[in-house]
Amino acid sequence: MTQDLPAPLPPALRPAQQQHVLNIVRRAAKAEILPRFRALAAAEISSKSRPDDLVTTADLQAEAMITRALKIAFPDALVIGEEAVSKDPSLLDGLANAPLAFIIDPVDGTWNFAHGMAVFGVILAVTQFGKPGFGLIYDPVADDWAIADSATGLAELQKASGNSSPLRVAMGKQIENLSGYIPLSLFEGPVLRQVAATLPSFARVTSLRCSAHEYRMVAQGHVDFLLTGMLHPWDHAAGALICAQAGAHVEMLDGGPYSAARRNGHLLVAPDRTTWNRLRKVFDFLVVEEPGGA
Known part of the structure; x- marks a missing residue:
């Protein structure tokens, strides 16, 4: 059947x-x-x-x-x-x-x-x-x-x-060659220290304090990846779609597609699935923080 x-x-x-x-x-x-x-x-x-x-x-x-x-x-x-x-x-x-x-x-x-x-x-x-x-x-x-x-x-x-x-995202790269956006100020306590400890792994990590331009930069291929701190839909729903349409692999760290109805968790945007999987291993400690639902 x-x-x-x-x-x-x-x-x-x-x-x-x-x-x-x-x-x-x-x-x-x-x-x-x-x-x-x-x-x-x-x-x-x-x-x-x-x-x-x-x-x-x-x-x-x-x-x-x-x-x-x-x-x-x-x-x-x-x-x-x-x-x-x-x-x-x-x-x-x-x-x-x-x-x-x-x-x-x-x-x-x-x-x-x-x-x-x-x-x-x-x-x-x-x-x-x-x-x-x-x-x-x-x-x-x-x-x-x-x-x-x-x-x-x-x-x-x-x-x-x-x-x-x-719009077209960048080509996939090894971790040490990636540049990305991570909003450190949106993490707290031990998690903040764990996220900060990943920064030397990359070529460059920064934050523009502006999701609008961070998503635009990723979609134009000027920056490789983006990791969210908080999942407010007004910050991410448009950018997630724009980057996906530009060729990015856009997925929640704990697995599955992004939904604007989702309240918790971390969204990871990368140039392709292979690069996304590499980044997922770097940030695997964040998955235990996610309840896995809206």
């Missing part, structure tokens, strides 16, 4: 809808983010979970603008923003069962943004039952964006001029 395979999901967004979403993000950046870059008053910056976990007026206003526009265009979709979740974490509970969900990080790299560094971006992902189907990482300063669509295989860096180029 043959087992019936699950029916493939329809495209998350049609091309015209993708363009509309892109326009929403660009308008919000122009109206609410760029005018505040290097122009924030002290009263427009505050902390959330820890002193360096910042939120600014730009985050709040951009998320509100994007959320309003998405709810008008997609009234049946679940719309989740990072700042809304900080006030009501239960908003994440519906991701796994939502046929269509939008996940927004209005200003990723807020610490950089608040300190006048042009290493920040807007991240938007569209998921279907937790599975990323469309990803967009927008750089407001350069006015360009990495974009991916699981239905068509699209993975491109597109510019406002109309020019575009395909």
Whole structure:
């Protein structure tokens, strides 16, 4: 007896809808983010979970603008923003069962943004039952964006001029030749010391304090790998899809595909499966920290 395979999901967004979403993000950046870059008053910056976990007026206003526009265009979709979740974490509970969900990080790299560094971006992902189907990482300063669509295989860096180029990750390498991103500040205690002890194994390891640009750099082949510290979906859903479409092997350290509904664990992105397996051996001590579920 043959087992019936699950029916493939329809495209998350049609091309015209993708363009509309892109326009929403660009308008919000122009109206609410760029005018505040290097122009924030002290009263427009505050902390959330820890002193360096910042939120600014730009985050709040951009998320509100994007959320309003998405709810008008997609009234049946679940719309989740990072700042809304900080006030009501239960908003994440519906991701796994939502046929269509939008996940927004209005200003990723807020610490950089608040300190006048042009290493920040807007991240938007569209998921279907937790599975990323469309990803967009927008750089407001350069006015360009990495974009991916699981239905068509699209993975491109597109510019406002109309020019575009395909995204392609780097070739696989031996451990000692790899460069990567590891957010050391997101690990604590003995685990932090274990992660830090792996750094001499690589050619270079750093962090941009900005998932948006870290994923873009990996997808463009400028950096080899990325290991997550925390699994917030607004940081990783779009980038995981973009890198996968660009040829990366994207998998949870404890095995299995990434889902935006997953709350715990570590995602590892590498140029290919062979390199991923090499990295998995380096970071095997992290697997015991994972509960293995959403």
